Amino acid sequence: xEYELIDNTAAKQYELVxxxxxxxxxxIAVKDKIYLTHTEVPKELEGKGLASKxxxxxxxxxxxxxxxxxxxxxFVAMYIKRHPEWRELVxxxxxxx
Numbered sequence: 536x537e538y539e540l541i542d543n544t545a546a547k548q549y550e551l552v553x554x555x556x557x558x559x560x561x562x563i564a565v566k567d568k569i570y571l572t573h574t575e576v577p578k579e580l581e582g583k584g585l586a587s588k589x590x591x592x593x594x595x596x597x598x599x600x601x602x603x604x605x606x607x608x609x610f611v612a613m614y615i616k617r618h619p620e621w622r623e624l625v626x627x628x629x630x631x632x
Contacts, residue, residue: 540592
């Protein structure tokens with residue numbers, strides 16, 4: 536299934552629209568850095584891999600915009616740990632354990 540990622544700058548979050556619900560990743564953008572602070576998937580949509588799909592789409596957007604990532608959200612950090620090819624986006628010195 537194809538999803539469209541929406542960068543809702545007014546709400547400071549990336550969103551997907553799925554069955555009338557809005558899984559989201561909240562962020563803080565400062566100059567050339569982006570802090571991903573919280574990932575949330577509505578309970579009705581849990582267990583479908585949407586959070587991982589959304590993180591991938593957000594990382595692709597961050598890369599295309601040449602931003603530096605500070606992953607404050609534990610889910611995003613765990614995703615990057617499992618997919619180390621995305622570590623290149625992370626601010627140098629940030630340890631993802």
